[in-house]
Structures are given as structure tokens and as C-alpha cells.
Amino acid sequence: MSEFTLDFQDTETAFADKSNAQLKEKYRLFKMLDSPFLNAIGSTAAKFALSIGLPVEGLIKATIFEQFCGGESIEECSLTVEALGRSGIGTILDYSVEGKTTDEDFDNTKDEIIRTIKRAKDDPNIPFAVFKVTGIAPLGTLERMSSKKKLDAKSQAKCERIQNRVNEICEYAYSLGQPVFIDAEDSWIQDAIDRMATEMMERYNREKPLIYNTLQMYRTDRLKHLKELRRQAQLDGYIYAVKLVRGAYMEKERERAAEKGYPSPIHVSKAATDADYDAALEYCLKHVEDMAFVAGTHNEASTQFLAAKMYERGISPDHPHVFFSQLYGMGDNLSYILAKNKYNVSKYVPYGPVADAVPYLIRRAEENSSAAGQVSRELELIARELKRRKLA
Numbered sequence: 600m601s602e603f604t605l606d607f608q609d610t611e612t613a614f615a616d617k618s619n620a621q622l623k624e625k626y627r628l629f630k631m632l633d634s635p636f637l638n639a640i641g642s643t644a645a646k647f648a649l650s651i652g653l654p655v656e657g658l659i660k661a662t663i664f665e666q667f668c669g670g671e672s673i674e675e676c677s678l679t680v681e682a683l684g685r686s687g688i689g690t691i692l693d694y695s696v697e698g699k700t701t702d703e704d705f706d707n708t709k710d711e712i713i714r715t716i717k718r719a720k721d722d723p724n725i726p727f728a729v730f731k732v733t734g735i736a737p738l739g740t741l742e743r744m745s746s747k748k749k750l751d752a753k754s755q756a757k758c759e760r761i762q763n764r765v766n767e768i769c770e771y772a773y774s775l776g777q778p779v780f781i782d783a784e785d786s787w788i789q790d791a792i793d794r795m796a797t798e799m800m801e802r803y804n805r806e807k808p809l810i811y812n813t814l815q816m817y818r819t820d821r822l823k824h825l826k827e828l829r830r831q832a833q834l835d836g837y838i839y840a841v842k843l844v845r846g847a848y849m850e851k852e853r854e855r856a857a858e859k860g861y862p863s864p865i866h867v868s869k870a871a872t873d874a875d876y877d878a879a880l881e882y883c884l885k886h887v888e889d890m891a892f893v894a895g896t897h898n899e900a901s902t903q904f905l906a907a908k909m910y911e912r913g914i915s916p917d918h919p920h921v922f923f924s925q926l927y928g929m930g931d932n933l934s935y936i937l938a939k940n941k942y943n944v945s946k947y948v949p950y951g952p953v954a955d956a957v958p959y960l961i962r963r964a965e966e967n968s969s970a971a972g973q974v975s976r977e978l979e980l981i982a983r984e985l986k987r988r989k990l991a
């Protein structure tokens with residue numbers, strides 16, 4: 600075992616950016632999220648209130664939106680980008696509009712993603728752009744594309760429109776030399792996303808890693824898939840680039856598998872997911888000279904594990920193929936302490952109209968409400984810092 604450790608309990612560094620008032624507000628909000636009951640009521644009430652047009656946007660904006668999002672537009676995120684940048688943390692502008700259904704909406708979202716890439720190019724504090732394929736494509740078509748059944752003419756035309764949008768984004772990123780992540784989503788649409796992402800890597804990752812696909816290590820098949828894809832990239836002469844996450848849709852995956860009677864694609868236990876996640880980190884690190892990867896996680900043990908393995912292998916913290924990433928409003932102890940120690944670290948900063956960001960916010964709230972979830976860890980850290988500042 601390596602002696603190497605980073606002190607992720609250093610709350611003074613983790614919250615250096617937060618004023619006393621901001622820290623107290625963060626504590627209040629996380630305390631509310633810590634109650635599964637309040638959380639469930641809050642999520643349902645927010646959905647309901649918005650659906651019937653009640654004026655709750657202001658309330659959402661001042662509370663949960665403020666904690667987890669950068670603003671409603673790229674411009675509104677500027678202060679956040681600068682503040683994170685001052686601490687050595689990059690921003691990934693994440694246009695978090697979900698649930699759209701028309702071609703016009705998909706084209707608008709595609710144009711907005713292109714604007715984030717353009718904005719990134721002008722700013723050294725924005726190392727990556729990101730998009731979700733479901734933001735620019737109808738779910739039904741992605742599901743048909745993933746099912747491997749022959750597409751009828753109408754679906755074929757829709758499929759081509761999706762491929763064109765994905766290509767337009769990646770081609771633009773390539774033209775500016777700006778890296779971009781493609782997020783991972785539900786397993787029943789993921790094959791279509793994976794195929795498009797691989798095609799984009801084949802096309803645009805010849806000289807440097809620009810297009811990153813995402814692998815959810817809660818899936819039992821992903822470790823094997825990672826190894827196959829890297830080997831294939833080697834054979835085909837392009838650089839494999841991947842963001843590793845555990846996966847955000849576990850309940851939905853299990854429920855659908857049970858309902859439709861197929862084996863769940865998700866590991867049976869958290870320990871099995873954790874083991875595959877760390878094995879994937881280790882595999883990527885072993886091949887770091889011919890591939891690039893991002894550890895997208897709030898898990899302290901995995902973060903510590905990767906940093907220690909880098910140390911053992913003599914890989915410098917700022918190696919251009921190794922990145923750490925967290926979500927805005929979460930895992931600040933990891934982000935700020937990694938940055939202080941000169942690792943490449945960035946945060947997703949979601950933005951968009953408040954009402955459109957609600958599904959994202961509800962996912963964060965639900966994720967944070969589980970007993971062993973992030974929130975108890977966050978609360979403990981905030982409480983420690985409040986105490987250190989003699990505020991509690």
C-alpha cells in the first residue's frame with residue numbers, strides 16, 4: 600500500500616470561497632435534502648407546482664438552483680467560472696435542458712451546446728464542453744436505434760438528423776481543438792449513443808483526445824467494454840477517451856428490468872460497482888500514454904485511490920491525460936484539495952432556464968437523500984467548517 604494520501608478533510612481549503620452566510624445557507628439546504636420525507640415532498644411539489652404554472656421558479660432559483668447551477672444563461676455563469684478558476688478549478692458548462700421533444704427544440708439545444716464550445720475556446724478556465732444525446736434526439740428513435748431492429752424510412756430519417764447534430768457538435772469542437780464529453784444515459788438507449796460516440800472518436804481523436812464517451816461502471820458489462828474499446832482504438836489508430844462514472848439511473852434501470860423481465864444490467868451491490876469503478880481507473884492509468892480519461896466522481900476512496908496510483912507510477916498530478924471532475928455544489932472538498940495539489944480538476948456547472956433544470960435538480964436531490972448518500976458526507980464537512988469558523 601502506498602503511503603500517499605491527500606487530506607480531503609481540510610475544510611478550510613474546501614470552503615475557502617464560501618462566505619459565512621453562504622456556508623450557513625448551504626448547510627440549511629443540505630439539511631433539508633437530508634430528510635427523505637421533505638426531499639420527496641419537495642421534489643413532487645416542485646414538479647406539480649411548475650406543471651400547473653404556479654410561480655415557484657423564484658423560490659427554486661434562490662434555493663436549490665443557486666446551490667447546484669451556475670445561472671440561467673452562459674453569461675450568468677461568468678462569475679462562477681471566474682471564482683472556480685481562481686481556485687484552479689475548471690468549469691464545464693452543462694446546458695441542462697431535458698425533456699424536449701420537437702426537432703426545433705433539438706436544433707436549439709444543439710446550437711446552445713455549440714455556443715458553450717465557443718465560450719470554452721475563449722477561456723482557459725473552461726477545459727471541456729459536454730452534452731447529453733437526449734437533449735438533441737427523441738428517446739423513441741434512440742431506443743429503436745439501440746434495439747438493432749431494421750429502421751423504417753421515417754425512423755431512418757430521424758436517425759440521420761440525430762447523427763448530423765452529433766457530428767455538427769463534434770466537428771465544431773474539433774475545428775476549435777476543444778474537448779467535449781458525451782454523457783451516458785439509460786442502458787436501453789446507450790448502444791446508439793456508444794456507436795455515435797465511437798464514430799466521432801474515430802473521426803476526431805486522431806491527433807489528440809477531443810471526444811470523450813462515458814462509461815457507467817454500475818453496469819456489469821462495462822469493464823470488458825472499456826478494454827475492448829481501447830484495444831479497438833489502438834488497432835484503428837485513434838485515441839480512446841472516456842469519462843468514468845458509477846451511474847445515475849440505478850433505480851430506473853432495476854425497475855425497468857424487473858417490469859420487462861430481463862436481467863438487471865446493474866451490479867447487485869455497491870461494493871461490486873465500487874470494485875469495477877476502481878478497476879477501470881487502474882486500467883486507464885496503466886494505459887495513460889495511449890488514452891485519456893476523466894474520473895467523474897464524488898467518492899473520496901476512489902479519488903484517493905487514483906491519486907495514490909498516480910503517485911506510485913510516477914505520473915505527475917497534471918498529466919494531460921488524467922482528469923478529475925465533480926458536479927457544482929457537490930464534492931467541494933475533493934475539487935478544491937485536488938486543485939490545490941495541482942491535479943487537473945473541473946466541475947460541471949449546469950445552467951439553463953429554472954423550469955427546464957428541474958429534472959436535473961430532482962436527480963441531485965434524490966441522489967442526496969439516500970441514507971448513505973453524498974448529503975451526509977457534505978453535511979458533516981460543512982458542519983466541521985462552521986465549527987472551525989466558530990459559527991456553530
Ligand SMILES: Cc1cc2nc3c(=O)[nH]c(=O)nc-3n(C[C@H](O)[C@H](O)[C@H](O)COP(=O)(O)OP(=O)(O)OC[C@H]3O[C@@H](n4cnc5c(N)ncnc54)[C@H](O)[C@@H]3O)c2cc1C
Pocket residue numbers: 781782783784813815817844845846847848849865866867868869870872894895896897898924925926947966972973
Ligand atoms: C463529473 C460527473 C459527471 C457525471 N456524468 C454522468 C453521466 O454521464 N452519466 C451518468 O449516469 N451519471 C453521471 N454522473 C453521476 C454519477 O454516475 C453518480 O451518480 C454520482 O457521481 C454518484 O456516484 P459517485 O461515484 O460520486 O460515488 P458514490 O456516492 O460512492 O456512489 C453512488 C453510486 O454507486 C452506485 N450504487 C449505489 N448503490 C448501489 C447498489 N446497491 N448496487 C450497485 N451500485 C450501487 C450508483 O451508481 C450510485 O449513483 C456524473 C458525475 C460526475 C461527478
